[in-house]
Amino acid sequence: MAAAPGRRRPLRAPLFLGVALFLGVAVAVDRSNFKTCEQSGFCRRQRSLQPGRSPYRALLESFQLGADSARLQLVNEVTKVPLLLELWGLQGNMTRIRIKELNPLRPRFEVPDVLVAEPPAERLEVSGREEGSLELALGPAGHRLLLTEKPFRMDLLQGRELLCSVNARGLLVFEHLRRRRDSFSDKVSSSVGSLWERIKSLFHRDPPTEPPAEEGAAAEGQEEAAAAADDAGDPSEKPTETPADTADEPGSWEETFKTHTDSKPNGPTSVGLDFSLPGFEHVYGIPEHADNLRLRTTEGGDPYRLYNLDVFQYELYNPMALYGSVPLLWAHSARRSLAIFWLNAAETWVDISSNTAGKTLFGKLLDYMQGGGETPQTDVRWMSESGIIDVFLLLGPSPQAVARQYGTLTGTQALPPLFSLGYHQSRWNYQDEADVAAVEQGFSEHALPCDVIWLDIEHADGKRYFTWDPTKFPQPRAMLESLAARKRKMVSIVDPHIKVDSGFRVHTELRDRGFYVKTKDGGDYEGWCWPGSAAYPDFTNPEVRDWWASMFAYDRYEGSTENLFTWNDMNEPSVFSGPEVTMHKDAIHHGGWEHRDLHNLYGLYVHMATAEGQIRRSGGKSRPFVLSRAFFAGSQRYGAVWTGDNSAEWGHLRISIPMCLSFALAGLSFCGADVGGFFKNPDVELLVRWYQAGALQPFFRAHAHLDTARREPWLFGEDTAALVGAALRLRYALLPYWYTAFYRSHRSGLPVMRPLWMEFPEDPSTFAVDDQYLIDQALLAHPVTEPGARGVQVLLPGQGEVWFDVTSYQKHVAPQTLYVPVTMSSIPLFQRGGTVVPRQDRPRRSTECMHGDPFTLYVALSPQGTAEGELFLDDGHSFGYAAGRFLHRRFRFAGGSLTASSADPRGSFSTRSWLERVVILGAGKPASVLLRPANGSESQLEFQHDAERSVLALRKPGVGIGDDWAIVLR
Numbered sequence: 005m006a007a008a009p010g011r012r013r014p015l016r017a018p019l020f021l022g023v024a025l026f027l028g029v030a031v032a033v034d035r036s037n038f039k040t041c042e043q044s045g046f047c048r049r050q051r052s053l054q055p056g057r058s059p060y061r062a063l064l065e066s067f068q069l070g071a072d073s074a075r076l077q078l079v080n081e082v083t084k085v086p087l088l089l090e091l092w093g094l095q096g097n098m099t100r101i102r103i104k105e106l107n108p109l110r111p112r113f114e115v116p117d118v119l120v121a122e123p124p125a126e127r128l129e130v131s132g133r134e135e136g137s138l139e140l141a142l143g144p145a146g147h148r149l150l151l152t153e154k155p156f157r158m159d160l161l162q163g164r165e166l167l168c169s170v171n172a173r174g175l176l177v178f179e180h181l182r183r184r185r186d187s188f189s190d191k192v193s194s195s196v197g198s199l200w201e202r203i204k205s206l207f208h209r210d211p212p213t214e215p216p217a218e219e220g221a222a223a224e225g226q227e228e229a230a231a232a233a234d235d236a237g238d239p240s241e242k243p244t245e246t247p248a249d250t251a252d253e254p255g256s257w258e259e260t261f262k263t264h265t266d267s268k269p270n271g272p273t274s275v276g277l278d279f280s281l282p283g284f285e286h287v288y289g290i291p292e293h294a295d296n297l298r299l300r301t302t303e304g305g306d307p308y309r310l311y312n313l314d315v316f317q318y319e320l321y322n323p324m325a326l327y328g329s330v331p332l333l334w335a336h337s338a339r340r341s342l343a344i345f346w347l348n349a350a351e352t353w354v355d356i357s358s359n360t361a362g363k364t365l366f367g368k369l370l371d372y373m374q375g376g377g378e379t380p381q382t383d384v385r386w387m388s389e390s391g392i393i394d395v396f397l398l399l400g401p402s403p404q405a406v407a408r409q410y411g412t413l414t415g416t417q418a419l420p421p422l423f424s425l426g427y428h429q430s431r432w433n434y435q436d437e438a439d440v441a442a443v444e445q446g447f448s449e450h451a452l453p454c455d456v457i458w459l460d461i462e463h464a465d466g467k468r469y470f471t472w473d474p475t476k477f478p479q480p481r482a483m484l485e486s487l488a489a490r491k492r493k494m495v496s497i498v499d500p501h502i503k504v505d506s507g508f509r510v511h512t513e514l515r516d517r518g519f520y521v522k523t524k525d526g527g528d529y530e531g532w533c534w535p536g537s538a539a540y541p542d543f544t545n546p547e548v549r550d551w552w553a554s555m556f557a558y559d560r561y562e563g564s565t566e567n568l569f570t571w572n573d574m575n576e577p578s579v580f581s582g583p584e585v586t587m588h589k590d591a592i593h594h595g596g597w598e599h600r601d602l603h604n605l606y607g608l609y610v611h612m613a614t615a616e617g618q619i620r621r622s623g624g625k626s627r628p629f630v631l632s633r634a635f636f637a638g639s640q641r642y643g644a645v646w647t648g649d650n651s652a653e654w655g656h657l658r659i660s661i662p663m664c665l666s667f668a669l670a671g672l673s674f675c676g677a678d679v680g681g682f683f684k685n686p687d688v689e690l691l692v693r694w695y696q697a698g699a700l701q702p703f704f705r706a707h708a709h710l711d712t713a714r715r716e717p718w719l720f721g722e723d724t725a726a727l728v729g730a731a732l733r734l735r736y737a738l739l740p741y742w743y744t745a746f747y748r749s750h751r752s753g754l755p756v757m758r759p760l761w762m763e764f765p766e767d768p769s770t771f772a773v774d775d776q777y778l779i780d781q782a783l784l785a786h787p788v789t790e791p792g793a794r795g796v797q798v799l800l801p802g803q804g805e806v807w808f809d810v811t812s813y814q815k816h817v818a819p820q821t822l823y824v825p826v827t828m829s830s831i832p833l834f835q836r837g838g839t840v841v842p843r844q845d846r847p848r849r850s851t852e853c854m855h856g857d858p859f860t861l862y863v864a865l866s867p868q869g870t871a872e873g874e875l876f877l878d879d880g881h882s883f884g885y886a887a888g889r890f891l892h893r894r895f896r897f898a899g900g901s902l903t904a905s906s907a908d909p910r911g912s913f914s915t916r917s918w919l920e921r922v923v924i925l926g927a928g929k930p931a932s933v934l935l936r937p938a939n940g941s942e943s944q945l946e947f948q949h950d951a952e953r954s955v956l957a958l959r960k961p962g963v964g965i966g967d968d969w970a971i972v973l974r
């Protein structure tokens with residue numbers, strides 16, 4: 005949460021909010037704290053350019069084909085500044101396009117540490133050349149890239165199908181680096197003084213006096229402008245000294261927002277490019293926004309903004325920036341999926357337009373029947389404040405392929421320690437050690453499973469992270485040991501703002517080593533945050549990350565033990581006293597880069613360094629658990645993320661689904677939302693529904709603001725505790741499935757929580773669904789998110805498929821929209837016919853207590869009488885799995901037999917877990933059931949058959965869960 009505008013005393017925040025909450029005052033985001041596109045200089049400049057008048061020409065004569073890439077120059081015919089375009093056809097059906105300045109005045113920022121490796125490239129070939137165009141063949145999938153000289157444009161085709169056009173609308177923008185005008189004004193003739201005005205009148209919308217120019221006139225005008233530029237010298241020879249095309253635009257060399265002035269020593273540096281996607285009507289991704297899963301067109305409003313910000317009381321259904329950013333946009337149609345990955349860490353805006361927006365289905369149908377109607381098309385335009393253009397086109401063609409492609413670029417979800425998939429109990433704050441003990445005991449007494457208790461900022465001594473409040477938490481080690489004895493863990497918060505206090509060792513070390521982010525004038529950058537005056541370690545510096553990681557050693561983080569894990573909050577970074585509640589853009593990082601260049605990376609680096617610290621403290625053996633609020637592309641490699649400060653409102657419960665789904669599409673599978681809502685007090689109904697929904701989301705943590713009423717589940721009476729308990733037990737019973745899903749995601753890059761269209765890509769009825777989703781492939785969840793609900797409408801997709809209600813075992817034929825009546829205990833969840841879901845049904849206190857428990861297999865038969873599923877098993881906490889200490893089992897049902905075999909022979913792991921039960925859904929009654937273990941023996945199994953529901957339950961097969969065996973129905 006952020007401080008109210010202009011308020012310099014963060015300690016008042018709870019007070020203010022407490023009063024507001026008490027009075028029931030509706031508190032909502034103060035939009036005036038955050039920029040609109042119009043208030044963001046580069047966004048305004050770029051957005052005012054008119055499409056169709058690109059000044060860029062590709063110099064085909066400069067084309068060079070290297071071993072695995074091609075390069076050529078582009079030139080802005082107005083400024084004459086040359087750019088270098090590089091192209092790669094990457095293995096696995098991806099294309100990379102990079103555009104930089106050919107001779108920049110200074111280096112421009114290129115995003116490091118996000119790609120896991122330089123992606124291997126395919127050989128490129130020139131497959132055609134004509135006057136004014138050139139065609140490249142891009143590897144084995146038959147993709148071709150058609151390069152047009154003037155105006156510069158690229159069309160990516162597969163066969164005759166156009167997949168994507170780049171700069172088709174002529175919105176390529178590259179504000180080249182330049183010297184400030186007054187420093188070389190003696191060189192610049194007055195004839196160029198009004199250059200910007202003239203260019204503007206050519207390229208900008210709504211010229212003040214003249215009507216829009218005709219194409220020819222525009223071209224003429226461009227020549228004039230180019231001539232004017234030429235008059236100023238020979239800019240193509242000395243591009244860096246060219247007078248700016250945008251240099252005189254207000255806000256180019258200094259920009260003021262509210263009370264903050266951004267000094268912009270490098271002047272205007274933005275980049276932008278447009279992509280046209282014929283055949284696509286649905287686009288997704290680019291988290292984080294509190295919006296529908298399917299992105300909207302942004303015409304007439306602001307573009308979606310990607311700029312990691314601490315937004316106090318965020319609003320729903322708008323494109324404002326939030327805590328994290330992943331510049332990955334998906335496009336999906338019934339024919340194919342693709343994605344655009346815009347690798348830029350500066351403030352970024354994304355405009356989306358579509359030629360079908362606003363048309364009703366009927367309208368589209370009418371177009372179609374009249375034999376016409378345009379091909380649907382979505383146009384996407386990216387605008388970033390600095391850096392270079394570095395874009396990956398992930399060409400699918402299936403949604404699974406796109407997810408894999410993104411995983412090969414930025415890495416896959418880290419395999420979480422098993423405990424972290426259990427339930428987390430948090431609030432701001434558990435008061436002291438006695439409070440922690442009482443909460444722990446409450447869970448035990450009410451037989452509610454819980455793995456982790458969390459401590460927020462009040463646990464530290466005066467918000468000095470890595471310390472403990474000596475009065476409230478005098479014996480942290482003993483507290484942690486007593487939790488460990490109950491097989492539970494703890495998470496403490498460690499924020500990246502460090503109290504400026506010469507008596508605080510963490511601060512003095514950072515200061516003395518010069519490890520803080522610097523101001524533009526070279527001093528340590530200081531801002532206001534929870535501890536009061538705070539400085540910010542420069543996590544972009546590998547030495548600083550190394551130092552930070554070392555702080556998690558047991559002897560440096562005193563009182564910490566191996567069951568203590570970490571929460572990184574406020575890492576956008578949040579600076580209460582800064583512009584838009586974050587760091588000044590002209591602050592300076594390692595290597596001399598401005599904060600502007602890498603803002604969206606800061607949170608990722610904090611997360612990275614903390615995860616590294618946890619690995620290191622274990623001597624490299626244990627997997628870390630770190631929750632982060634800010635994120636960027638690649639953050640999935642370091643742990644979990646959540647949706648920040650939501651509110652105890654039904655709308656916030658509902659939006660947790662599309663928000664986590666869009667995180668998932670961007671590789672961030674380990675996502676959750678504060679269960680119960682952070683601000684305000686949920687009523688019992690909302691709280692129960694939130695637990696039920698949270699139990700089916702990847703990261704499952706209840707959390708609440710300091711000023712909210714306590715809400716441990718038993719405080720609402722026995723009935724509520726029982727309802728919450730049932731949701732928790734469902735979560736724990738399904739943990740083997742969740743854990744296996746995370747392992748699969750870790751290996752493949754496919755998300756754990758999936759939009760329906762990922763599994764049913766050809767079914768347009770799934771494309772805009774965001775109140776239900778799949779967990780991996782087998783389970784379909786539709787939590788109740790409406791107050792007073794008596795039923796939910798569940799879309800069961802899949803022609804010729806069947807779904808089984810997980811609670812009643814009732815079978816439903818798909819496709820259909822099923823009305824499911826609900827009571828307060830209902831958690832609508834369906835298992836897809838054709839799948840096997842492993843469960844551990846014995847209720848326990850925590851995941852650690854489930855170790856060695858037996859398994860039940862739920863086999864849901866397809867209409868063809870088949871099913872398949874997997875189980876991943878290891879010690880749950882170490883990296884041993886990477887060295888082969890794991891079991892990956894496959895279960896298959898076909899021809900009346902269920903068989904267990906290894907899904908991956910590289911793994912072995914010994915376990916005492918065994919198979920307790922098999923429940924086969926959709927099965928007829930057999931005459932007998934035989935168990936055939938691998939040792940060749942054979943025995944009869946007892947069974948029960950429920951003819952009405954076609955459920956066959958096999959009692960105690962008793963085989964080891966890691967053994968090969970067959971169960972034969974006769």
Ligand code: NOJ
Nearest residue numbers: 005432460461573648649
């Ligand atoms: C903001 C976080 O989003 C919230 O979860 C936390 O409780 C407060 N900061 C205090 O640390």
